[in-house]
Amino acid sequence: SQTIHQWPATLVQPVGSPLSLECTVEGTSNPNLYWYRQAAGRGLQLLFYSVGIGQISSEVPQNLSASRPQDRQFILSSKKLLLSDSGFYLCAWSGVVTEAFFGQGTRLTVV
Amino acid sequence: RKEVEQDPGPFNVPEGATVAFNCTYSNSASQSFFWYRQDCRKEPKLLMSVYSSGNEDGRFTAQLNRASQYISLLIRDSKLSDSATYLCVVNLGGYQKVTFGIGTKLQVIP
Numbered sequence A: 001s002q003t004i005h006q007w008p009a010t011l012v013q014p015v016g017s018p019l020s021l022e023c024t025v026e027g028t029s030n031p032n033l034y035w036y037r038q039a040a041g042r043g044l045q046l047l048f049y050s051v052g053i054g055q056i057s058s059e060v061p062q063n064l065s066a067s068r069p070q071d072r073q074f075i076l077s078s079k080k081l082l083l084s085d086s087g088f089y090l091c092a093w094s095g096v097v098t099e100a101f102f103g104q105g106t107r108l109t110v111v
Numbered sequence B: 001r002k003e004v005e006q007d008p009g010p011f012n013v014p015e016g017a018t019v020a021f022n023c024t025y026s027n028s029a030s031q032s033f034f035w036y037r038q039d040c041r042k043e044p045k046l047l048m049s050v051y052s053s054g055n056e057d058g059r060f061t062a063q064l065n066r067a068s069q070y071i072s073l074l075i076r077d078s079k080l081s082d083s084a085t086y087l088c089v090v091n092l093g094g095y096q097k098v099t100f101g102i103g104t105k106l107q108v109i110p
Helices: none
Strands: A003-007 A010-013 A019-026 A032-038 A045-052 A055-058 A064-070 A073-078 A087-094 A100-102 A106-110 B004-006 B011-014 B019-025 B032-038 B045-050 B055-057 B060-065 B070-075 B084-091 B098-100 B104-109
Touching: A003 A087, A010 A019, A019 A032, A019 A087, A019 A106, A032 A073, A032 B098, A045 A064, A045 A073, A055 A064, A073 A087, B004 B084, B011 B019, B019 B084, B019 B104, B032 B060, B032 B070, B045 B055, B045 B060, B045 B070, B070 B084
Parallel strands: A010 A106, B011 B104
Antiparallel strands: A003 A019, A019 A073, A032 A045, A032 A087, A045 A055, A064 A073, A087 A100, A087 A106, B004 B019, B019 B070, B032 B045, B032 B084, B055 B060, B060 B070, B084 B098, B084 B104
Protein backbone atom coordinates (compact mmCIF):
# COMPACT_ATOMS: atom_id res chain seq x y z
CA SER A 1 0.00 0.00 0.00
CA GLN A 2 1.03 3.58 -0.50
CA THR A 3 2.29 5.75 2.34
CA ILE A 4 3.49 9.31 2.59
CA HIS A 5 5.94 10.52 5.18
CA GLN A 6 6.46 14.14 6.09
CA TRP A 7 8.75 15.52 8.76
CA PRO A 8 9.22 17.13 11.16
CA ALA A 9 5.76 17.45 12.72
CA THR A 10 6.54 20.76 14.39
CA LEU A 11 9.31 23.27 13.87
CA VAL A 12 10.21 26.57 15.47
CA GLN A 13 12.72 28.62 13.51
CA PRO A 14 14.10 32.15 13.89
CA VAL A 15 13.52 34.78 11.25
CA GLY A 16 16.27 34.66 8.64
CA SER A 17 17.13 31.01 9.18
CA PRO A 18 16.97 28.43 6.39
CA LEU A 19 14.24 25.82 6.03
CA SER A 20 14.13 22.31 4.64
CA LEU A 21 11.03 20.15 4.85
CA GLU A 22 11.12 16.69 3.34
CA CYS A 23 8.37 14.46 2.06
CA THR A 24 8.69 10.92 0.71
CA VAL A 25 6.15 8.59 -0.82
CA GLU A 26 6.29 4.81 -0.81
CA GLY A 27 4.38 2.18 -2.72
CA THR A 28 3.74 4.10 -5.93
CA SER A 29 5.75 5.40 -8.85
CA ASN A 30 5.65 8.68 -10.74
CA PRO A 31 3.19 10.37 -8.39
CA ASN A 32 2.12 13.97 -8.74
CA LEU A 33 3.50 15.72 -5.66
CA TYR A 34 2.28 18.86 -3.92
CA TRP A 35 3.23 21.31 -1.21
CA TYR A 36 0.41 23.27 0.42
CA ARG A 37 0.40 25.88 3.15
CA GLN A 38 -2.52 26.63 5.42
CA ALA A 39 -2.58 29.72 7.61
CA ALA A 40 -4.64 29.54 10.80
CA GLY A 41 -8.35 29.46 9.98
CA ARG A 42 -7.75 29.67 6.23
CA GLY A 43 -8.00 27.35 3.24
CA LEU A 44 -5.26 25.36 1.56
CA GLN A 45 -2.88 27.38 -0.56
CA LEU A 46 -1.06 25.41 -3.23
CA LEU A 47 2.62 26.40 -3.24
CA PHE A 48 4.23 23.94 -5.65
CA TYR A 49 3.37 20.85 -7.57
CA SER A 50 5.47 18.42 -9.54
CA VAL A 51 4.60 15.86 -12.20
CA GLY A 52 8.08 14.35 -12.43
CA ILE A 53 11.71 14.50 -11.33
CA GLY A 54 13.07 18.02 -11.68
CA GLN A 55 9.69 19.38 -12.85
CA ILE A 56 8.34 22.00 -10.48
CA SER A 57 5.44 24.39 -11.00
CA SER A 58 5.20 27.34 -8.68
CA GLU A 59 1.76 28.65 -7.90
CA VAL A 60 2.56 31.61 -5.68
CA PRO A 61 5.69 33.80 -5.86
CA GLN A 62 7.43 33.88 -2.51
CA ASN A 63 10.73 33.18 -0.83
CA LEU A 64 10.15 29.43 -0.85
CA SER A 65 11.40 26.89 -3.38
CA ALA A 66 10.81 23.22 -4.04
CA SER A 67 12.86 20.43 -5.50
CA ARG A 68 12.22 16.86 -6.56
CA PRO A 69 15.58 15.11 -6.66
CA GLN A 70 14.04 11.64 -6.82
CA ASP A 71 10.74 10.28 -8.09
CA ARG A 72 9.19 9.97 -4.64
CA GLN A 73 10.94 12.75 -2.77
CA PHE A 74 9.75 16.34 -2.57
CA ILE A 75 11.59 19.02 -0.63
CA LEU A 76 10.42 22.49 0.39
CA SER A 77 13.15 25.00 1.15
CA SER A 78 13.82 28.57 2.05
CA LYS A 79 17.13 30.42 2.35
CA LYS A 80 15.76 32.97 4.81
CA LEU A 81 12.48 32.56 6.65
CA LEU A 82 10.07 35.44 7.19
CA LEU A 83 7.50 35.77 9.97
CA SER A 84 4.81 35.40 7.32
CA ASP A 85 6.10 31.92 6.47
CA SER A 86 4.53 30.55 9.65
CA GLY A 87 1.78 28.06 8.97
CA PHE A 88 0.78 24.47 8.52
CA TYR A 89 2.66 22.88 5.61
CA LEU A 90 1.20 19.82 3.98
CA CYS A 91 2.75 17.49 1.44
CA ALA A 92 0.46 15.37 -0.74
CA TRP A 93 0.59 12.98 -3.67
CA SER A 94 -1.96 11.95 -6.25
CA GLY A 95 -2.21 9.50 -9.13
CA VAL A 96 -3.50 10.18 -12.63
CA VAL A 97 -7.18 10.39 -11.67
CA THR A 98 -7.03 9.51 -8.00
CA GLU A 99 -7.68 11.53 -4.91
CA ALA A 100 -4.81 13.25 -3.09
CA PHE A 101 -3.20 11.65 -0.04
CA PHE A 102 -1.71 13.91 2.59
CA GLY A 103 1.17 13.66 4.98
CA GLN A 104 0.50 14.58 8.57
CA GLY A 105 1.81 18.10 8.07
CA THR A 106 4.48 20.30 9.59
CA ARG A 107 3.46 23.12 11.86
CA LEU A 108 6.08 25.84 11.33
CA THR A 109 6.39 28.81 13.65
CA VAL A 110 8.84 31.52 12.67
CA VAL A 111 9.86 33.63 15.65
CA ARG B 1 -13.19 32.51 -12.17
CA LYS B 2 -11.68 30.20 -9.56
CA GLU B 3 -11.06 26.62 -10.60
CA VAL B 4 -13.09 25.29 -7.67
CA GLU B 5 -15.50 27.47 -5.72
CA GLN B 6 -17.15 26.81 -2.41
CA ASP B 7 -19.08 28.89 0.07
CA PRO B 8 -16.71 29.14 3.06
CA GLY B 9 -19.62 29.32 5.54
CA PRO B 10 -19.73 28.84 8.44
CA PHE B 11 -22.85 26.75 8.40
CA ASN B 12 -24.24 26.52 11.93
CA VAL B 13 -26.87 23.79 12.18
CA PRO B 14 -28.59 22.01 15.08
CA GLU B 15 -28.01 18.35 15.78
CA GLY B 16 -30.24 16.17 13.64
CA ALA B 17 -30.55 18.70 10.83
CA THR B 18 -29.86 18.00 7.18
CA VAL B 19 -27.25 20.22 5.55
CA ALA B 20 -26.10 20.47 1.95
CA PHE B 21 -22.94 21.91 0.45
CA ASN B 22 -22.38 22.74 -3.19
CA CYS B 23 -19.20 23.27 -5.10
CA THR B 24 -18.69 24.45 -8.68
CA TYR B 25 -15.72 23.78 -10.93
CA SER B 26 -14.61 25.67 -14.01
CA ASN B 27 -12.90 23.05 -16.19
CA SER B 28 -15.36 20.83 -18.03
CA ALA B 29 -12.55 18.33 -18.74
CA SER B 30 -12.19 17.49 -15.04
CA GLN B 31 -11.88 13.76 -14.55
CA SER B 32 -12.63 12.90 -10.94
CA PHE B 33 -14.20 14.51 -7.93
CA PHE B 34 -13.99 14.09 -4.18
CA TRP B 35 -15.11 15.46 -0.85
CA TYR B 36 -12.58 15.73 1.95
CA ARG B 37 -13.00 16.46 5.61
CA GLN B 38 -10.48 18.50 7.59
CA ASP B 39 -10.54 18.72 11.35
CA CYS B 40 -8.87 21.63 13.11
CA ARG B 41 -5.07 21.43 12.97
CA LYS B 42 -5.12 18.14 11.06
CA GLU B 43 -4.47 17.11 7.47
CA PRO B 44 -7.46 16.74 5.11
CA LYS B 45 -8.77 13.21 4.75
CA LEU B 46 -10.86 11.68 2.01
CA LEU B 47 -14.55 11.54 2.92
CA MET B 48 -15.90 10.11 -0.32
CA SER B 49 -15.48 10.06 -4.06
CA VAL B 50 -18.21 11.55 -6.22
CA TYR B 51 -19.63 9.69 -9.21
CA SER B 52 -22.04 10.76 -11.92
CA SER B 53 -24.53 8.20 -10.68
CA GLY B 54 -24.33 9.61 -7.17
CA ASN B 55 -23.10 7.69 -4.19
CA GLU B 56 -24.12 7.27 -0.59
CA ASP B 57 -22.20 6.30 2.51
CA GLY B 58 -24.41 6.14 5.58
CA ARG B 59 -25.65 9.64 6.32
CA PHE B 60 -23.57 11.16 3.51
CA THR B 61 -24.67 11.48 -0.11
CA ALA B 62 -22.54 12.96 -2.88
CA GLN B 63 -23.68 13.87 -6.35
CA LEU B 64 -22.08 15.16 -9.52
CA ASN B 65 -23.77 17.23 -12.18
CA ARG B 66 -21.41 17.43 -15.15
CA ALA B 67 -23.76 19.53 -17.26
CA SER B 68 -23.86 22.29 -14.65
CA GLN B 69 -20.35 21.58 -13.38
CA TYR B 70 -21.12 21.25 -9.73
CA ILE B 71 -20.87 18.62 -7.03
CA SER B 72 -22.83 18.40 -3.84
CA LEU B 73 -22.60 16.81 -0.42
CA LEU B 74 -25.65 16.11 1.70
CA ILE B 75 -25.34 15.23 5.39
CA ARG B 76 -28.44 13.86 7.06
CA ASP B 77 -29.10 13.66 10.80
CA SER B 78 -26.07 15.86 11.63
CA LYS B 79 -23.96 14.83 14.60
CA LEU B 80 -21.73 16.99 16.76
CA SER B 81 -18.82 14.97 15.41
CA ASP B 82 -19.61 16.17 11.88
CA SER B 83 -18.28 19.62 12.82
CA ALA B 84 -15.32 20.18 10.50
CA THR B 85 -14.35 21.85 7.26
CA TYR B 86 -15.48 20.07 4.09
CA LEU B 87 -13.29 20.49 1.02
CA CYS B 88 -14.38 19.97 -2.56
CA VAL B 89 -11.63 18.50 -4.74
CA VAL B 90 -11.25 18.13 -8.49
CA ASN B 91 -8.65 16.09 -10.38
CA LEU B 92 -8.09 17.17 -13.97
CA GLY B 93 -6.27 13.94 -14.71
CA GLY B 94 -2.94 13.07 -16.30
CA TYR B 95 -0.26 15.66 -15.67
CA GLN B 96 -2.72 18.16 -14.26
CA LYS B 97 -2.87 19.08 -10.62
CA VAL B 98 -5.49 18.20 -8.06
CA THR B 99 -7.35 21.36 -7.07
CA PHE B 100 -8.96 22.01 -3.70
CA GLY B 101 -11.74 24.40 -2.89
CA ILE B 102 -11.35 26.75 0.04
CA GLY B 103 -13.57 24.52 2.18
CA THR B 104 -16.93 24.98 3.88
CA LYS B 105 -16.93 25.13 7.64
CA LEU B 106 -19.71 23.21 9.39
CA GLN B 107 -20.52 23.67 13.05
CA VAL B 108 -23.17 21.33 14.48
CA ILE B 109 -24.75 22.82 17.58
CA PRO B 110 -26.27 20.82 20.48
